[in-house]
Structure formats: structure tokens, C-alpha cells
Amino acid sequence: xxxxxxxxxxxxxxxxxxxxxxxxxxxxxxxxxxxxxxxxxxxxxxxxxxxxxxxxxxxxxxxxxxxxxxxxxxxxxxxxxxxxxxxxxxxxxxxxxxxxxxxxxxxxxxxxxxxxxxxxxxxxxxxxxxxxxxxxxxxxxxxxxxxxxxxxxxxxxxxxxxxxxxxxxxxxxxxxxxxxxxxxxxxxxxxxxxxxxxxxxxxxxxxxxxxxxxxxxxxxxxxxxxxxxxxxxxxxxxxxxxxxxxxxxxxxxxxxxxxxxxxxxxxxxxxxxxxxxxxxxxxxxxxxxxxxxxxxxxxxxxxxxxxxxxxxxxxxxxxxxxxxxxxxx
Numbered sequence: 001x002x003x004x005x006x007x008x009x010x011x012x013x014x015x016x017x018x019x020x021x022x023x024x025x026x027x028x029x030x031x032x033x034x035x036x037x038x039x040x041x042x043x044x045x046x047x048x049x050x051x052x053x054x055x056x057x058x059x060x061x062x063x064x065x066x067x068x069x070x071x072x073x074x075x076x077x078x079x080x081x082x083x084x085x086x087x088x089x090x091x092x093x094x095x096x097x098x099x100x101x102x103x104x105x106x107x108x109x110x111x112x113x114x115x116x117x118x119x120x121x122x123x124x125x126x127x128x129x130x131x132x133x134x135x136x137x138x139x140x141x142x143x144x145x146x147x148x149x150x151x152x153x154x155x156x157x158x159x160x161x162x163x164x165x166x167x168x169x170x171x172x173x174x175x176x177x178x179x180x181x182x183x184x185x186x187x188x189x190x191x192x193x194x195x196x197x198x199x200x201x202x203x204x205x206x207x208x209x210x211x212x213x214x215x216x217x218x219x220x221x222x223x224x225x226x227x228x229x230x231x232x233x234x235x236x237x238x239x240x241x242x243x244x245x246x247x248x249x250x251x252x253x254x255x256x257x258x259x260x261x262x263x264x265x266x267x268x269x270x271x272x273x274x275x276x277x278x279x280x281x282x283x284x285x286x287x288x289x290x291x292x293x294x295x296x297x298x299x300x301x302x303x304x305x306x307x308x309x310x311x312x313x314x315x316x317x318x319x320x321x322x323x324x325x326x327x328x329x
Contacts (some may be wrong), residue, residue: 036108038093038170039101041073043169048279050177051108054082054170058095060103061086071102082106084266111167114183116193119156120185120200127222127278129154129271130197132204133238134190135230135261143174144261145228150178156195158225161186194242199224204243206235207267209257211246215267218247221274228264 036046049056057077059070078084092101119130131149136142142165148159165171168180187193194204201223205218220226227237227243240246249263258266 002207015071029040036110037095037097038106038108039098039104040104040149041069041095041104041213044073044077044104044106046082046168047106047108048076048171051083051180052106052172054080054106054110056082056107057082057084058087058092058107059084059106060092062090064253067103073104074202108169108172111179111184113167114156115185116158116185116196118159118183118272119185120134120197123139123155123200123223125150125201127275128202128224129268130156130158130202131264131268132158132190132194132197132225132227133160133164133260134227134235135160135163135233137163137165138231138260139168139170140174141165141231141259141261142167143171143179145169145264146175146182146184148261148265150175150182150190154268156183158185158187158190158233160190160202161188174273190239192240194225194227196218198244203245206240206243207248207263208235208240208246210234210246211248213245213247214250215270216250220271221278221309224271226264231260276288 013059038044038052044057054077057074059074059077074084086192089103092103092105093099095101095105123130129149129152131145131154133142133145136145136159142159146157159165167184185193196202200223202223203219204225204227205220207215207231208229227235227239235243247286249258249266251257
């Protein structure tokens with residue numbers, strides 16, 4: 001299976017072929033803010049460990065007196081090449097969201113999103129998984145889904161531009177940094193994005209509790225665009241209409257269901273299992289890798305090329321007695 005793991009860590013976005021941050025020329029920074037603020041010493045430690053794109057650090061200028069831990073943290077930030085500005089405590093207080101900055105705050109560069117064509121390029125021509133999120137708004141779930149996508153070797157994640165979780169500090173943390181290794185494409189219309197994916201040989205599968213078929217009967221192999229719905233309302237009617245098949249996860253317990261991140265992990269590994277079983281050349285239930293849903297539908301309607309049997313020597317059955325005795329096994 002072509003995992004396409006050529007992305008590497010970058011400053012505020014996925015680094016693709018050629019080292020360009022985010023998408024090639026059309027990548028867009030998250031316009032919701034000029035950058036995320038991280039506050040607190042433990043959060044600062046985590047940001048450094050994850051390699052978040054920190055642009056500046058604000059450190060309480062009188063905090064070093066009698067606070068060697070803060071002095072050491074400031075020195076660590078400077079050693080990492082991060083600009084450290086010493087400010088008065090009232091400045092930090094005015095910027096803090098909850099007043100627990102502990103003398104340090106970080107400014108993180110806004111994430112730069114990829115385009116859908118970047119995801120398609122990374123998918124190549126063989127088996128590939130693209131996870132499409134229909135207005136998933138919880139940043140923690142979003143980050144966990146990106147982490148799963150990166151681990152199983154997905155080609156990318158597609159999200160809506162509006163009413164969807166963004167790549168913020170929470171997503172960096174819950175994805176364990178995976179947001180910097182995987183293209184995340186923002187699109188204006190998810191239904192149109194699914195149609196474009198299908199034009200490139202993907203089968204669009206919707207995971208919904210309203211489906212009749214369970215996951216074991218779904219064609220989760222080859223080129224799959226996995227559609228996951230929002231935590232509250234699930235997949236929208238329009239997006240479901242653009243999917244080729246639907247399925248659900250079976251359950252035996254009493255809890256209502258898995259959350260969207262847990263469900264995505266289970267389904268992604270079922271796709272990966274098919275790929276591993278087929279040696280990386282997994283195909284959908286009714287077609288070879290690369291066959292589009294439209295092409296397979298055409299074959300099933302009677303337009304498929306049948307083998308030529310004109311030269312086949314069929315046995316002579318003219319003397320065969322088709323009586324009950326001859327038909328008994």
C-alpha cells in the first residue's frame with residue numbers, strides 16, 4: 001500500500017513535495033485569528049515537545065526573581081530560536097483567557113490549509129483513504145481523527161470551511177502533532193468535493209447509524225472516501241445523497257454509540273485490514289483499484305465485456321437422460 005508519507009514537519013502547516021507549506025500556491029492561513037495564544041508552563045513544555053510553530057513568547061519580566069523554573073523555561077525558548085519578550089504581569093493578565101498564565105504565554109502561527117488537489121496528489125493511483133468530515137466541530141475529536149488518519153497512512157482529511165473545527169492548539173495536542181504531517185483540505189462544498197474524489201476513482205462511504213448494512217458488508221477497500229458526520233446531527237442529507245454506500249458499526253452494549261473520533265479509528269483500521277490482506281492492492285467489493293463507481297455501475301448493467309467462448313469445446317450432452325435418477329447427487 002502506498003502510504004505517501006513524504007510530508008514533514010513545517011511552520012504552521014503540512015509540508016508537501018518541494019517543501020511548500022500547506023498547499024502549493026493556493027494555501028490559506030486560518031483567518032479566524034492572527035495566531036493562537038498558549039498560556040501556562042505545562043502547555044509551553046508541550047508546545048515545544050510537539051514542535052508547534054511558535055512565533056513569539058511573552059515572559060513575565062519580574063518572574064525570574066525567586067522563580068528559577070520560569071528562568072529555565074525562558075532560556076529553553078531562546079535556545080529553540082524563539083523570540084522572547086519580557087513583559088509586565090498586567091500585560092499577561094490582559095491577554096489571558098482564565099488568568100492562569102503562570103508568567104508565560106506563546107503566540108502560535110495560524111495553520112495553513114491544503115487544497116483538495118494536494119490530497120489527490122498524495123493519494124496517487126492505488127489504494128488510498130481520504131477522511132471527509134461533515135461539520136465536526138469539536139477540536140479534540142478533530143485532532144484525534146487526524147492522528148488516526150496519519151497513523152493508518154491516509155492521503156488526507158477534508159473539512160468544510162464553515163461550521164467546522166479548525167486546526168488550533170487543541171487539534172495540535174490531540175493529534176500528537178499529526179496535523180503537521182498530513183494535508184488537511186478546506187472546501188466550500190463537501191458534496192462537490194465528494195464528486196471530485198469519485199472522479200478520481202474513490203468510493204464515497206457514509207458511516208451512519210441509520211444504515212442497514214454493517215461495516216463487515218461494506219466495500220471498505222481500495223480507494224475510499226470515508227464520510228463521518230458531526231457529533232450532534234450526523235451526516236447531512238445532501239452529503240449522504242452524494243455517497244455511494246452507507247454502513248454502520250454493530251454494537252452489543254448499552255452505551256448509545258462511540259464518539260466520532262473513536263468510530264473513525266475503528267473504520268480506518270478496517271480499511272487498513274483489507275489493504276494488508278490484499279497485499280496493498282485492495283479493491284472494492286465490485287471493482288478493481290481505480291474503477292470509479294460510475295464505471296462499475298456500467299459493467300453491472302450489462303455493458304461489461306464477456307469472454308469469447310466461440311472456440312470452446314463444450315461436451316456433447318445429446319444422449320444424456322435428464323431423469324430424476326440422473327439428477328440425484
